Amino acid sequence: MAIPAAAWQGGERTGGRLALTGSWNAEHAAALEGVVAAALAKSTTAGPVAIECSALVGFDTLGAYLIHKLATGLGSGGHPVEIVGLTPAQRILLDEVSVTIRQPEARSELGNAYRILSDIGEGVVDAGRDVAGGVSFFGSVVIALGRLFTGRTRLRFPAVVAQLERVGLRSVPIIVLISFLVGAIISQQSVFQLRPYGTVQFVADLIGILSLRELAVLLTSIMIAGRSGSSFTAELGSMKMREEVDALETMGMDPIEVLVLPRLLALIIAMPLLTFLSAMASIGGGALVAMVYGGVSADVFFSRLQNAIALNTFLVGMIKAPFMALVIGITACIEGFAVRGSAESLGTHTTASVVKSIFMVIVVDGLFAMFFAAIDY
């Protein structure tokens, strides 16, 4: 197809004739822009202008708009501009696209320093809102729990069981596997470090106390935050996007009771169970490495283990588990309900859910460590 062009013909001062040739359509978009700019630049006429279009071979909305733009540009001096030689169909199209584009007002350019300050400010305000939102959400959960225990609403038992299967039962293999491996790795390192001192058998103390107090609950929490927290956020978020949450509310049901409570209860039930399994698996992994790699016999390992740990060692880990569940569940549900219309927002909030959950789990774990140290437990 023909390359588009625009050529000035005729007298310069008395008016002019601009002959357009070639195909004025999207295929030649890049060339057309140059042609229009050049034609406007070369415009020296001081009289009326006729734009001759009868030689055009291609014409679409882009071409029509550019001809309109050309005509507007040429007419800005106050001289009449006429577009001639269009077929009736081309004329209709030209009229359709003849809009004056209002240039959007330029945004005031702010300095970098200003932008950094405003970002920091926004971050602080957002963090404050997060805390306030978290507290208020926790409040609504407590109210819903209150209604549950006073019998004003019933527990959605099948939903709890279904969630329990998803967050509990189905997480068992991966949590057991990871805990086993981490236990084995820590045991290997401990044996290696203790060997010069001839105290390899103390690996049992180390693995036992570490697993029961910290390792099991942290590993489980992080796995659950990544596995179940993210899916809570994505589920609630897409329900929010499709107005399913609004539908629930209009049917007189509280989304917190219907959607959040079953998930939260299932997490609170599943977390201690998973933590226990995780502790057992990591001790198992540690024991295996201690025996095979460290040469500690099973008798020695387990008698040292029995000496080293008491009931309180076990309870310290287990007490933390339901709190971790609460932190993960609430963070995930808040982020889920914060999702707005777009797919991007769903992604952002799912990421935020996992990152905030893991952060909160570690903060809560730190607080518990301080608390248990203070009461000497």
Next chain:
Amino acid sequence: MAERNGHDRDDDPPGTRQPGGTIIEVRDLAVGFGERLIMDGLDLDVRRGEILGVVGASGTGKSVLLRTIIGLIRQRRGQIRVFGHDMGTIGERRRRLIEQRWGILFQHGALFSSLTVKQNIQFPMREYLKLSEPLLDEMAMVKLHLVGLKPEAAERYPSELSGGMIKRAALARALALDPEIVFLDEPTSGLDPIGAADFDELIATLQKTLGLTVFMVTHDLDSLAGICDRIAALGDGKVLHEGTIDEMKQQRHPWLQAYFNGPRARASHVHTRSRGA
């Protein structure tokens, strides 16, 4: 990035180029999912410059036909020719070029939710046309104007639009590359009668000004009576009948009788209105 060039258009067989030429030709099409065969031996022609309405009871595969023609579903048997090119044997590169020559309005708009309306319209232009940034902005505004949206809508996200605005914005995106064919999947569903009539009028205007060929899946009897040049009714895996609305009313087939002469048809002026009157 695929180059948008003119040679492909010149490759089209001459028969498809003049108005009234067959632009989409479907022959002996069979489409199925699993055990179920939705279409079996379907033939259909779409002519250049017409508005074809496709009707049929739920589950007769109207949307499936549309999705098969545009290549989202693979057929089991049969041939689909678009612009005279066999879509089954055409290479990947040629197929991309043909895809630039049609626009699709999906039933729920399918606007990209993380882009503004303006960015949605610019998306195909940015990919296939070499336009400067200011001209891209201006063209997006021209398309918005074409579909009757206010300039303010340009900076909004799809989640902030009403149903009718989503349809218009999606149509603007479908028109971004000045397509020759537009496929519309239930364009007026979910619109109020006034909005639906406006939308019909918009499609008819665009068809006249841009010389579009329109393939429209619809349930809206007003659209069928008001703007469609021809109607194809699907049923039993085939086209039951194709023709103008008056011809459809003469058919003896019980479903066609019920559809075109039923109480809703009588209420919607099918009997009195005719195209261009």
